[in-house]
Amino acid sequence: MKILVAEDENISRLVLEASLKKRGHEVVAVENGHKAWEAFQKEYFPVIISDWMMPEMDGLALCREIRKLPRDNYTYVVLLTSLEGKTNYLEAMDAGADDFMTKPFDADQLTARIQVADRILGLHKHVTQLEGLLPICCSCKRIRDGTDKWQRVENYIEIHSEARFTHGYCPECYEKWMHSNFPPEEIAT
């Protein structure tokens, strides 16, 4: 996963960058919020790990700018903090932060946070796909998927969501089916 790290304190930035690279992530590390904002405008990062307190542009300001930028893909923002108190966390949530990690970070905690980010991003992608415009055949009602293959509606939804189908008849179709398969006197009984 491509991760943008914004941290003004050199030691924390170096260790965080190394820890993420060790876990196989591609990392771009910068030393303040302003540089992070510049990098983010140039390319999409699915995850940003940013310090809360930074010169020039702090973590909260960075969050607000990121959320203002209209993009199809979501960016999961983790704020690094050594601050305490409910009010601060709520302020960060309002600014658009998704998660928090205290410094110095624990290696397992870092892995867990990235796993959560990956899960949330996956769910977001599913929701976006389901909310998007789907080409549907006006005759057979099959849906064209991302690979240009036409699928039955139920197949498509089952692949792109957790939904599963049970098959039955709605009252209207049931009525039609009965009339096409049985004589009226038999239906009456």
Add this chain to the structure above:
Amino acid sequence: MKTTLLNEKRNGAGTDSMQIESESALCKTTLQGLRDLGSEMGPSFFPQLLETFEHDAVERLAVLRSAVAGNEPGRIYREAHALRGASLTIGARGMAEICQRLENLGTAQNSERAPEELALLEREFALVRNEIKQESLIP
């Protein structure tokens, strides 16, 4: 003056196992973790990290000295906060404790005890620096 657990340990209070910990200004477990991380990042990672810490701490201490002399709680808070983060990451717990107290003074807009804490921080940094030199010699 407020005595901390770590300072008590360094002064000889506590159990034998605590005494072992008190002999180091740098946490050995944290250093080993960083050394392990370095083994995957390349041989220069760990020594460069120690060098960067030392260099940055010297600079931040200079700013702290100026902030304390100028009675500037805001700057005291910011510099102590940054130095505390670096100290915790490198395992310099004693320095981190003193930085926390300086941060608190900065937040309380009361820098009366700041010169005293700064002197303690300088002394603790000297111990850390000495251990960094020893660590740098260990392959």
